[in-house]
Amino acid sequence: YHEVCEAHLARIVRVDLKSELFSYSIDEQALTHAQLMDGKLLLVTNAADLAPAQVIERYKSLADIERGFRVLKSEIEIGPVYHRLPDRIRAHAMICFMALILYRVMRSRLAASQTGLSPERALALLRRIQHHRAKLPDDKTIEGVSSMTAEQVDILSAIGASKPDKNRQLTFL
Template identity: 35%
Template sequence: MRLDGDEGRRWIICHNPVEAERDAARRGEQLAAVQDELARITAARAAALRKARAQADKSGKRLVKPNDTAHRKAECALRDHPTLGRWIKQAPSGRLTINAQKVTAEQRLDGKYLIATSDPDLSAAEVAVAYKNLLEAERAFRTMKSTLYLRPVYHRLDERIRAHVLLCWLALLLIRVAERRTGATWNKLRAELQRINQVTLEGPAGSVTHTTRLTETQAKIYKDCAVAPPPKLTALNPAE
């Protein structure tokens, strides 16, 4: 797709079915909240009118419409709501309704996003993959700054600073290799492998360091990463 004024630039529309389901669910929750609030305002206005009629019938006086200030304030608050107000349409009478045209227009955009490229030779699929790789690169920088603590750097010598950055980069590379080989995030891998413990047993014959038995999930992680699992016995110290 090409737009006027963007010579040499291609625009590609991508669709994510998973994100489309999330958009639909999020919109459904917001519309339900709007309907509940509109029903509450309508019920409150009807209750106030019934009360005014009952008082007029009891006193024999002319019906005076109740003060509608509170209801109008509630409608204004709903109309100006930063999230729910987008689904509201105000009639000439001042009453609020759900904007069906807005809802239909938003449904057409569920799970869709627009990306641009200046490369004329890449296919739409290649551009989408490159865009996802960009997101992965940004996530990698966040990992280096948080999980791997790239900064702050407490070194003064240039060679130590370079070594620190290189070690962080190698750690990030190992994280990405483990994630790609196992299909799980690093947080899940770390949480699973941190359950492996070493226990030192001591007795009259000496001491032995024993590794807890691996679960099927833990063994699969080691296998997928082509890493040898820890030995069952890591230290054996007979008594003298």
């Protein structure tokens, strides 16, 4: 009886607990229903105003949302932060949302330009670009951006960012 229950077959296999020996019967109607439903996912919703196609569309979008949280935790590395004030909770959620949007825009632009790079790899290559500022003995300051490789220039072009000049740093990195 316990094995039948653990296998979630109690609706189909009816075990006679009053019998001295183990005996059971098969509920043919329940078996037919189980065979009909085999391999299908049943979606239940409390939103009565949605059409079946809309329910399926929303269910499929959950996977995209879960992928977004996985990206936030792994690639973007936003770890758990414990807030208790509502304004700080909202601010943290907004930062996470903006980071995810930037990640997805970057991913789609890199894919559209067929660079073959992931956002993580592209950012790793762009991080090598440095802004230098040196103060000379006569109190003169010179500054500039390190020379860029062709790959870095291609990445900037692919994501729609302009090449930094000597007066601007890449603030998004």
